[in-house]
Amino acid sequence: MCGISGIFNFNGAPVDKAQVSEMNRIILHRGPDGNGVYVEGNVGIGSTRLAIIDLREISNMPLYDTDNRYVIVFNGEIYNYIEVGNELKKKGYKFHTDSDTEVIINAYKEWGEDCLHKLNGMWAFAIWDKQEKTLFCARDRFGIKPLYFYKDDTKLIFGSEIKQILSCGVDKSVNDSIIYDYLVFNFIDHTENTFYKNITKVQAGHKFTIKNNEFKLSRWYNLPNTGFMQDTLNLYKDFYDLLYDSVRIHLRSDVEVGSCLSGGLDSSAIVCIMHDILHNEGKSEIQKTFTACYDDPLIDERPYVEEVIRQTNSTKYYLFPDVNGFLSDIDKMTYHQDEPYTGATVFAQWSVFKKIHETGIKVVLDGQGSDEILLGYFSFFPFHLKRNLLNPFKFISEFVNGVKTSNLGYNKFLQNLIYFNTGSVRYRHVLKNSGAFVQNEFASSHNRWDVFNEMIAASGLEANRLSNLWNISIPSLLRYEDRNSGAFSVEARIPFLDYRLVEFIFTIPLDKLIQKGWTKSVLRKSLKGKIPEDIRMRKGKLAFSVPQKKWLTEIPGYLEDTFNNDFRSGKYIDRERILGIIKSGNFNDKILYRAFALEKWMKVFDLH
Incomplete structure (x- = not known):
């Protein structure tokens, strides 16, 4: 975990080093171990460093190649840096550090922009070529590490967080279309557009170059279109071997690595595999795990977590997010998120990383990404059933099994089947819900049906999975993960998004x-005998849950003050209606939270 900063002046004006230094200062939380700036005429790049691999100062950034032609700033980790480094050494390259950063810069020297395909990891980096006067920036395949930019006719400003760009005095006008998608559809991070009209997100698997003063943004990665595998005889073994190897290389670090543990299938798999790797490599380390807990047994995961702890002999750290902590940290968390977010689950994750920081751990593994690529969400199930409409026996069998494994009951299950498969029904539903608090004039001035229809991808199972990967789920989860971990100088690693594993999963027949009613069936079968059986075959797994409605019900005064004092979001939210909802005590907590988070964001960033 690090942070990068950069300015390129198209008009040839010299970059103010103090401005790049200020951009670095704003993100020192991301990298408190090193801080550096390089300025050459009309270009300036900077970096803050969280030292994870090769802790020596010689590995601080900006880092130069041996010929002093290239300069790099880099945020992330390259997990196969050893293998790529060895390949480069065979070609005659010399290394002065043991860092993955130097591997990137030499890979760029050898393969140019095609070096991206050699790398396995998470990254956003910028390389300045002094000789060709070329700036090259790239983001990893699935967008685990962030990169944003502002561009006009005279300059380009880029950074790991939006607040860095705002510090350069750019126009802070908000993006009404994105606010509409958020309030009405509950969509965020679903396009290249941000909540700021003039700030753009470099999307996953994209890169940009500036050469001869010409800016070019393009996509460098997409999933290979190889079709589904024909031979599945060794499917479960091959899958497990890939997951095992992903966890193995994600453990490469010169500092201690811990794990987030929710008690669900994904995080439990990572913790158990990590334990097996340490044992198989003869290492005596006892891993540390971190879990958010609650007094409410309906959302508390400790019974499942305890099973994992017993199997792995891990050291457990329990933390208890509550409404008082939420009120204490809400402004700071909003600041670190940069943009609105969809619910108080973000605070639970914030609390986990806060605890991780307090224990001195700098790196953790987490289970994000599995639900989206392995079809873990129940919302995938209706599309699965739709695929079997022409096979009545299989349709009925899967329907009955789905009712059992989801714990929804027949009526609710059937309602969900219709809802998720029918875009027009979903559209009317979200419009009706948002009508409870969205300003009528604002709502009537937008027609975003095309965006909604594209994002929900109701046409089929594979289209819906791809939308979850690239648009409506993983991008927002990765943003939360990055900002919450970065706020506490912690690096979060995501083994399920190892590109080798993702590409393999997309060849598995749907x-x-x-x-037989089980989502993530391949993961469950591959983990037989590897994790506690109660977790492997757990029904109706909770999402990363918090008692959001209970918390909101306990703070009506705070909510009313938020909308009464220095009200900022009046263009979008009908204050009288939202106050009426709060006073009634009978509200849809998801809708109320979105309005609350928008108003908080506008206050924290002084927006109008």
């Missing part, structure tokens, strides 16, 4: 991923 009917192997959901089977």
Whole structure:
């Protein structure tokens, strides 16, 4: 975990080093171990460093190649840096550090922009070529590490966080279309557009170059279109071997690595595999795990977590997010998130990383990404059933099994089947819900049906999975993960998004991923005997839950003050209606939270 900063002046004006230094200062939380700036005429790049691999100062950034032609700033980790480094050494390259940063800069020297395909990891980096006067920036395949930019006719400003760009005095006008998508559809991070009209997100698998003063943004990665595998005889072994190896290389670090543990299938798999790796490599380390807990047994995961702790002999750290901590940290968390977010689950994750920081751990593994690529969400199930409409026996069998494994009951299950498969029904539903608090004039001035229809991807299972990967789920989860971990100088690593594993998963026939009512069937079968059985075959797994409605019900005065004092979001939110909802005590907590988070964001960043 680090942070990068950069300015390129198209008009040839010299970059103010103090301005790049200020951009660095704003993100010192991301990298308190090193801080550096390089300025050459009309270009300036900077970096803050969280030292993880090769802790020596010689590995601080900006880092130069041996010929002093290239300069790099880099945020992330390259997990196969050892293998790529060895390949480069065979070609005659010399290394002065043991860092993955130097591997990137030499890979760029050898393969140019094609070096991206050699790398396995998470990254956003910028390389300045002094000789060709070329700036090259790239983001990793699935967008685990962030990169944003502002561009006009005279300059380009880029950074790991939006607040860095705002510090350069750019126009802070908000993006009404994105606010509409957020308030009405509950969509965020679903396009290249941000909540700021003039700030753009470099999307996953994209890169940009500036050469001869010409800016070019393009996509460098997409999933290979190889089709589904024909031979599934060794499917479960091959899958497990890839997951095992992903966890193995994600453990490469010169500092201690811990794990987030929710008690669900994904995080439990990572913790158990990590334990097996340490044992198989003869290492005596006892890993540390971190879990958010609650007094409410309906959302508390400790019974499942305890099973994992017993199997792995891990050291457990329990923390208890509550409404008082939420009120204490809400402004700071809003600041670090940069943009609105969809619910108080973000605070639970914030609290986990706060605890991790307090224990001195700098790196953790987390289970994000599995639900989206392995079809873990229940919302995938209706699309799975739709695929079997022409096979009545299989349709009925999967329907009955789905009712059992989801714990929803027949009526609710059938309602969900219709809802998720029918875009027009979903559209009317979200419009009706948002009508409870969105300003009528604002709502009537937008027609975003095309965006909604594209994002929900109701046409089929594979289209819906791809939308979850690239648009409506993983991008927002990764943003939360990055900002919450970065706020506490912690690096979060995501083994399920190792590109080798993701590409393999997308070759698995869809009917192997959901089977006999079970979502994530391949993961469950591959983990037989590897994790506690109660977790492997757990029904109705909770999402990363918090008692959001209970918390909001306990703070009506605070909510009313938020909308009464220095009200900022009046263009979007009908204050009288939202106050009426709060006073009634009978509200949809998801809708109320979105209005609350928008108003908080506008206050924290002084927006109008």
